[in-house]
Amino acid sequence: MAGLSWEPVIGLEIHVQLKTRTKMFCACEVAYFDTPNSHTCPVCLAHPGALPVANAKAIEYTVKLGLALGCEIAPRALFHRKNYFYPDLPKGYQISQYDVPLCGKGAFTVPEPEGDRVVGITRAHLEEDAAKNVHVGGTGGRIGGAAHTNVDFNRGGTPLVEIVTEPDLRSSDEAKRFLQLLRRTIVELGISDAEMEKGTLRVDANVSVRERGETGYRTRAELKNMNSFNFIARGIDAEIERQIGVWEGGGEVVQQTFDFDAATGKLTPRRAKEEADDYRYFPEPDLVPVEPSAELVERARAELPELPGTRVRRLEPELGFDLAEGLVASGRDRLFARTPGDRRAVANVLMNELAGAGVDPDAVDGDELGKLIEARNRVPRPVFADAIARSGDEGFSADPFLAEEATSDVAELGPLIDEILAANAGQVAAYRSGKEGLLGFFVGQVMKRTDGKADPRVVNELLRAKLSA
């Protein structure tokens, strides 16, 4: 890990697929998990003469995102052509943005345990996604060893926003935190599912290190192919360590691109290109400049939700940083706000039991959940767990579960425990000779006999008393 004298410098490039109904420049439905090439037309297959028409919804979504990132919205943005040959790029160029992106400079504030980290946004621009090359006959879908490659154009032309940050992040933790809050913002704006596993959110990291106090930047490496926030953090850490090793060994870091292999945790350098890319950018003559109306921008601004960073700071005083951030980053803070009860207890249940049960927080009735949490020590554990798991169901009511109060009646539990102890004399002897871990065994037996309805605190107390008698 970074020694005391080294400071990591991290910038991110994030691609977000927008959740529009149709593609960026044609009327084909965005449905790329469908039968290959079933959502294509002359435009997204680049037939002769086909022309792009910009998707107004995608422009609106990008403006929304830009505003959430504090970006300046360009009054007159341009599309450019980025020219290169690749089978997944049917036109031989990608329509993207170059020197006048829709969203210019901005800043996104990420609360940290100690103060805020303000991450500069260099730009956010709109472009079209490439199609998908499907390598057939090799291993693991990779091109190496594949017999041939099929192209699925369903994904080709999906609206894609690229967000580029300034190199303002200083650790893998900060990068992860930034991404979590950014993802939350995107999801709440309703512009994308932003799921890394599905590829609707993709992140590349630019990493360099420098000695503390140094003001310039050293040569950076680019990390690609990391498909979860944890892998991103691990990849960044591995790269920081590698670079420090290079510098400390008297070497020099060279500009390189690495693929992160999640299985081995290793970085594999990509084959260096013989020549630099020259994409021959020029303004796309088939499209007119994008001029978002003042009305559109103001409406989008008015509709902006309170940003996650602000919400973390608002919740922090009563919950502490970790719980506050956890609730916001996981999208549970709205449910938290509408669930009555002890604040910390509610927060803990939301982050543990509710999260564990995979319940969609937006589907939960806060009042019912509040009742449940308030009674959580009085109802049997399996009942509580069951209730939590169903709390997102339509029309969920806590009452039927609350009726099943846990059995804490000593008169009822005492004879049952005596019976169990008598039937397990061997274990009793073992316990008494020091194997206290067997307590759990006895608790389990009691729960089994009471269908889990016994109050575990009472059972524990009774067992201890009887066993040490």
Next chain:
Amino acid sequence: MIDTLRLTAEEALGLLERREVSARELWDAYRAAIDERDGELHCFLSLVDEPAGEGVPIALKDVIGTKGIETTAGSKILKGYVPLYDSTVARRCKEAGLVTLGKTNTDEFAMGSSTENSAFGPSRNPWDPTRVPGGSGGGSAAAVAGGLAPWALGSDTGGSIKQPAALCGIVGLRPTYGTVSRYGIVAFASSLDQVGPTTKTVRDCALLYRTIAGRDPSDSTTADVPEVELPEREDLRGVRIGVPKQMVEAEGIESGVKDAFERTIQLARELGAEVGECELPLSVEYGLPCYYLVAPAEASSNLARYDGVRYGLRAPEDAYHAMVMRTRDEGFGDEPKRRIMLGTYALSAGYFEAYYGQAQKVRTVIRREHAEAFERFDVLASPTSPTVAFELGAKTQDPLAMYANDLLTIPSCMAGLPGLNVPCGLSEGLPVGLQLIGPQFAENALFAAGHALERALGFDRVPERLR
């Protein structure tokens, strides 16, 4: 008996309306003319066997995408390519009841001024088959002049409608950029390409322009178009005609062309026009070189899609890059290759500002210079082509001489302005064209001036040897 050499499209429409001839008779007459003369003229790359409608026939340049009809843009790389959709102009023609006769020859990807760059052999000029019909829309122009089609559509990037119309003695309009949809037109240079009519008369031209013009949701660069007026007036009273000094004094204008042009200007005065001299010094000096940066740059990108992956020619190679390279090497002729190389160079890192960027700035200057001229004049007039039709092979070894043929048509194209060619006389027995340039969206002014001159000139558009 239908005389396809003389019959105008407007007359044909009238005959059909009055039921004096049937659509079938009309179709058969043009097919007979094609059978008779296309062997010599080679106007068509493909023919439709049966009419798909009951209207006046039309020929379409082979860069215009037609659903179900092979569309090659004159290139081997698209041989056998049958579009899955109609271009907007083809659709509008269909909706207006026009019936496609076939697809006309063109320089490959509309790159050329003689049709000699067609991968399928050149077309020939009906006035003299040893000479070129001009280009790139030489097939359409020769078809109309030779009576093989009542009218036709062409496409114009730097003169591909106006110049062949001039060389074939017919009318051709390059409309204002943005008035006619480019959707479905095989792209050459997107910021310059514009589809327009090639016709026997100015009124036919206005009729066909009316049919195809208008905003198209599928082409973001289109605009609302003022209503098209069919020209009636036969005088030019109140019309201010500017003659750009640098255009009539340009090097290489043949004396016979100059004479015919000057006689026409004199006639315009007699019809009541106020004629004055104006200046377009930068447009004429820099128009051509800037065009040969902008157009190839855009072409290099537009032609990238012909990679053999999805349609068209595909060379039998196993590896992707080898396949793409061989497909493009075998599929493209010399002129597209030359322009792809020029354009790739002009867009390259380190050269962009000096070439493409600079050319776009000059384009703004050209626009401004024209706008200044239009403060004093309603239309500008010049010869369309510095020469009459030249012999086949005369310029094929000298690309620069071929490019210079577009010297007078290019400046207004670079400014996005409409230009109309009207035949204005003969030089050495070959047609000379008058170019009328208007401000943006001033097609009606061009039609009005062109129509009055056409009436007064009384030019016999039937090639002498076919009369």
